[in-house]
Amino acid sequence: AQSVTQPDIHITVSEGASLELRCNYSYGATPYLFWYVQSPGQGLQLLLKYFSGDTLVQGIKGFEAEFKRSQSSFNLRKPSVHWSDAAEYFCAVGAAGGSYIPTFGRGTSLIVHP
Amino acid sequence: DAMVIQNPRYQVTQFGKPVTLSCSQTLNHNVMYWYQQKSSQAPKLLFHYYDKDFNNEADTPDNFQSRRPNTSFCFLDIRSPGLGDAAMYLCATSRQGIREKLFFGSGTQLSVL
Numbered sequence: 001a002q003s004v005t006q007p008d009i010h011i012t013v014s015e016g017a018s019l020e021l022r023c024n025y026s027y028g029a030t031p032y033l034f035w036y037v038q039s040p041g042q043g044l045q046l047l048l049k050y051f052s053g054d055t056l057v058q059g060i061k062g063f064e065a066e067f068k069r070s071q072s073s074f075n076l077r078k079p080s081v082h083w084s085d086a087a088e089y090f091c092a093v094g095a096a097g098g099s100y101i102p103t104f105g106r107g108t109s110l111i112v113h114p
Numbered sequence: 115d116a117m118v119i120q121n122p123r124y125q126v127t128q129f130g131k132p133v134t135l136s137c138s139q140t141l142n143h144n145v146m147y148w149y150q151q152k153s154s155q156a157p158k159l160l161f162h163y164y165d166k167d168f169n170n171e172a173d174t175p176d177n178f179q180s181r182r183p184n185t186s187f188c189f190l191d192i193r194s195p196g197l198g199d200a201a202m203y204l205c206a207t208s209r210q211g212i213r214e215k216l217f218f219g220s221g222t223q224l225s226v227l
Contacts, residue, residue, distance in 0.1 A: 043221055046216070101162065
């Protein structure tokens with residue numbers, strides 16, 4: 001079965017600084033990878049996803065993520081963080097040939113200082 | 115133009131008193147999901163429907179039931195809530211398929227007194 005680890009519970013950055021949120025997955029074959037964001041009081045919203053092809057994927061709100069098979073990672077990045085990016089970020093992995101339902105990580109809470 | 119709507123936003127119930135959470139969708143998706151989310155934890159899938167085909171996760175307590183009377187609506191029934199059931203409950207929908215993204219409602223925050 002697939003699994004996903006988000007090693008950082010909280011990340012604090014200053015507004016305008018760059019951001020990288022870590023995600024490591026465990027799955028034997030090529031995974032399907034997602035990043036979701038949950039703003040306070042809201043449901044989860046898809047930021048971006050990776051299925052195949054170019055390992056650098058662009059998402060909404062200026063986010064991007066890079067799939068690195070050798071490191072089993074799919075880290076989320078943003079070059080310049082805005083205060084409105086403060087939220088909970090969830091990485092998820094789906095497995096081809098398995099359940100089509102993605103497995104979520106526990107999330108990373110992003111705190112943005114002015 | 116809300117697409118997945120959950121009511122109520124906050125629900126308070128008493129220990130052991132049955133409670134029902136509701137979810138509706140305007141997307142006409144054939145898959146609907148219920149997740150339980152506790153603080154600092156991953157959303158935990160309780161069950162999902164593919165059309166009317168009900169799929170229960172192996173570790174979902176018997177205390178939790180679900181109904182899907184039609185494509186648009188889905189209900190989560192907690193027959194005898196315990197203190198440990200206090201959580202955010204998220205409803206989501208999607209088309210079926212590994213590549214399909216999930217659309218989430220804003221959730222219902224359940225408190226058990």
